[in-house]
Amino acid sequence: MNAQQKLQHLYWRAGFGPRPQDVAAGLSPNKALRQLLREAAHYEPIAGRSLYYADPQGAVMAVPPGTPPPPPATMAAPAAAGPAVSAQPGTATPASPAELATPTLRPRSALAVRRAGVPQLRRADLTPEQRKLQNEGIRDAFINMSTAWMDKMATSPGQLREKVALFWHGHFACRTRRPDDSLNLLNTIRERALGKFPDLLLAVSKEPAMLQFLNNQQNRKQHPNENFAREVMELFTLGRGNYTENDVKEAARAFTGWGYDYENNFKFREREHDADAKTLLGQTGNWGGEDALRIIMQQPAAATFLVTKVYRFFVNDVPNPAHIEPLAQAFRQSGYDISDLLERLFSASWFYDAANVGTLIKSPVILVAGLRRTLNLQVDNDKTLLGYQKAMGQTLFMPPNVAGWPGGRAWIDSSSLLLRLQLPSILFKNAEFAVRLKDDENDITPQTTGKERLVKNTDTTHLPLAPMQQLLGATAQAAQPQQLASFLLQAPLRPENLTLIQQAADRAATPEERLRTTLISVLSLPEYQLA
Numbered sequence: 150m151n152a153q154q155k156l157q158h159l160y161w162r163a164g165f166g167p168r169p170q171d172v173a174a175g176l177s178p179n180k181a182l183r184q185l186l187r188e189a190a191h192y193e194p195i196a197g198r199s200l201y202y203a204d205p206q207g208a209v210m211a212v213p214p215g216t217p218p219p220p221p222a223t224m225a226a227p228a229a230a231g232p233a234v235s236a237q238p239g240t241a242t243p244a245s246p247a248e249l250a251t252p253t254l255r256p257r258s259a260l261a262v263r264r265a266g267v268p269q270l271r272r273a274d275l276t277p278e279q280r281k282l283q284n285e286g287i288r289d290a291f292i293n294m295s296t297a298w299m300d301k302m303a304t305s306p307g308q309l310r311e312k313v314a315l316f317w318h319g320h321f322a323c324r325t326r327r328p329d330d331s332l333n334l335l336n337t338i339r340e341r342a343l344g345k346f347p348d349l350l351l352a353v354s355k356e357p358a359m360l361q362f363l364n365n366q367q368n369r370k371q372h373p374n375e376n377f378a379r380e381v382m383e384l385f386t387l388g389r390g391n392y393t394e395n396d397v398k399e400a401a402r403a404f405t406g407w408g409y410d411y412e413n414n415f416k417f418r419e420r421e422h423d424a425d426a427k428t429l430l431g432q433t434g435n436w437g438g439e440d441a442l443r444i445i446m447q448q449p450a451a452a453t454f455l456v457t458k459v460y461r462f463f464v465n466d467v468p469n470p471a472h473i474e475p476l477a478q479a480f481r482q483s484g485y486d487i488s489d490l491l492e493r494l495f496s497a498s499w500f501y502d503a504a505n506v507g508t509l510i511k512s513p514v515i516l517v518a519g520l521r522r523t524l525n526l527q528v529d530n531d532k533t534l535l536g537y538q539k540a541m542g543q544t545l546f547m548p549p550n551v552a553g554w555p556g557g558r559a560w561i562d563s564s565s566l567l568l569r570l571q572l573p574s575i576l577f578k579n580a581e582f583a584v585r586l587k588d589d590e591n592d593i594t595p596q597t598t599g600k601e602r603l604v605k606n607t608d609t610t611h612l613p614l615a616p617m618q619q620l621l622g623a624t625a626q627a628a629q630p631q632q633l634a635s636f637l638l639q640a641p642l643r644p645e646n647l648t649l650i651q652q653a654a655d656r657a658a659t660p661e662e663r664l665r666t667t668l669i670s671v672l673s674l675p676e677y678q679l680a
Contacts, residue, residue: 150501153635156181158506161639161680162463163495164308166519169620172636182495186488189309189343194336195297197290197329290328295545296531298335299514303521313491314339315514316462321353321385322553323362324546330358330413331546346455346485347446350385354442357409363551366408368401370423375401380551382445391450392430399427403441446485452477456490463494465505466557472499507639507679510560513541515680516569520576520672523637527611528576537572541565561678573672576610577665614664621664630654630667637668640676 150158155178160167163185176184275283302311317338325331334356341349353359354377360366365377378400382392406422409415417438427436432444445451456477457468464472476493483489494500511519517534520526528534538544542565548554561569617633624632630650634642650670657663671677 150503150506152177154506155501157636158501158639159185159495160308161519162312162500162509163491164312164522165302165515166523166680167636168523168525169616169636172620178501179496182492185309186492188306189313189488191307192310192340194340195294195301195332197294197332287326287328291331291546292532292535294328294332294335295535298545299518299521299531299534302514302518303526309491310339310342313342313487316459317342317349318545319462319548319553319556320458321359322548322551323358324548325358325362327358327361330356330361333413334358335546343488343491344486346487347442349487350381350446351439351442353385354381354438355407355415357413357415360408360415365404368405368407369421370402370405373398373401373405373423377401377407378404378441381442384552386445386451386454387448388450388454391448391454395428396430399429399436400441400445402427403429403436404438407438449481452481452485455485456480459490459494462556463491464500465508469499472497507641507676509680510557511678511680512554512556512560513538513543513565514545516541516572516678519680520573524668525613525616526576527613529609529611537568537575540568566678569678570673570675573669577612577669612665612668614661617664617668626654626660626663627651629664630671633667634671637671638674638676638679640679642671642674642676646674646676 153172156172156176157167159178159181160171163182171181298311301307302315305311314335318335321334321338323331323334334353337352337356338349341352360377363377363380364374368374368377375397379397382397382400383389402423402425406418406420407415408418408421422437424435426433429436429441429444430448434440436444453473456473460468460473460476476490479493480486480490499505517538521528521534535544542560542562543554620636621629621632630647631642634647634650650667653670654663654667657666
């Protein structure tokens with residue numbers, strides 16, 4: 150493996166792929182890794198939008214974040230983020246730029262206002278139009294959040310931070326109908342993605358989205374709810390087989406009283422906490438939630454479990470114990486320093502072994518973000534790309550269950566593979582193509598008909614050729630397909646595919662058309678699905 154191949158491997162695993170200018174810079178893999186770590190040190194939150202409330206007459210008003218709660222007489226049932234509607238019933242107008250501003254969601258956004266004494270109508274009491282507005286608002290809020298994060302994945306210098314945040318987004322899988330709660334959780338993950346894992350774990354465990362999703366708001370003394378405690382040990386820290394059912398019960402008692410208040414901040418309700426002695430993983434005491442997390446992280450199994458998941462995401466679907474055990478030992482000794490772990494992993498000689506290169510199937514998010522980044526794509530409407538991601542099986546903020554996306558070969562089935570292979574033609578030829586979106590039991594609009602679930606390519610994707618032309622330089626036309634394949638593919642290009650690509654290129658009328666045809670042909674190969 151030459152230096153360019155190593156560099157490209159690093160950029161795909163520690164980010165969302167190399168750009169032509171990254172290859173042209175000629176950095177060694179070690180220097181590139183130091184640059185990735187340095188650029189990932191900067192953090193800025195993804196911002197949210199105004200949220201909306203429906204009054205008793207059915208009108209919907211924009212309430213910018215930070216606005217005090219309106220009088221109960223003028224506003225009742227909460228709606229959600231979405232197109233603003235004027236306070237006069239029946240007169241819809243577009244939201245003003247000020248209403249659609251994107252302030253950061255620290256401090257908590259206005260969705261918390263609904264918990265601050267504003268009378269709420271039960272969902273069953275909303276009119277059909279109010280329910281429709283609410284669903285559309287929630288959907289639009291999640292779409293805006295997803296496109297904002299996808300843009301960071303494709304364009305941000307902090308590639309490593311966003312890639313690691315995507316890993317933790319699946320590790321701490323959580324789904325809720327409250328967009329601001331989900332965004333606050335994501336920003337918490339992104340902010341601490343490269344710090345110490347115990348700090349990340351504690352912060353995530355105190356997020357209202359997670360407490361609500363795993364039912365800890367209902368966890369009270371004498372009536373403990375074990376869901377949160379079980380998932381913390383099974384999915385977040387230890388893995389099955391490294392704790393007992395009694396440990397789950399005792400941990401649940403430790404987490405009693407953990408919840409959130411009407412302003413959507415973490416709150417410990419002391420009167421609901423079980424203050425009696427508990428025995429958790431062999432240690433006895435009057436443990437609270439933070440004690441429980443500390444005791445859990447003292448278990449040697451935690452480092453091995455976490456490093457194995459990291460290894461499977463960043464290195465290979467098949468864990469290698471000879472690689473994992475030294476990493477796990479160093480991870481524990483560092484106080485679970487995530488940056489240190491990743492630096493060791495990406496610096497290891499075995500990271501560049503042939504068995505670990507071009508062997509991971511790209512998730513839909515990585516596939517789309519990688520196309521955008523490596524090709525410097527500009528899309529007239531990037532929301533369209535979210536439809537393709539959903540059709541391929543991945544929607545940000547909407548994991549299939551608490552275990553997250555299974556990954557690996559689960560990304561591929563007959564329908565998703567067809568779309569994956571045809572996606573370059575859809576985007577770059579603006580081909581007429583329709584694909585049925587996959588439904589799920591928690592869909593925000595489950596009554597949508599099959600016809601309405603068709604995603605059609607109606608937006609233009611701009612494929613700038615200049616970066617690729619610079620990459621090719623003075624390369625002869627006959628050698629261009631192989632050079633482009635060397636940049637775009639992490640798996641070797643088979644001779645029969647090279648012949649087909651050259652034949653398609655030879656039919657082009659101009660050099661620009663030839664380059665575009667070659668690019669589309671290479672990107673449409675099954676090998677492009679691998680990173």
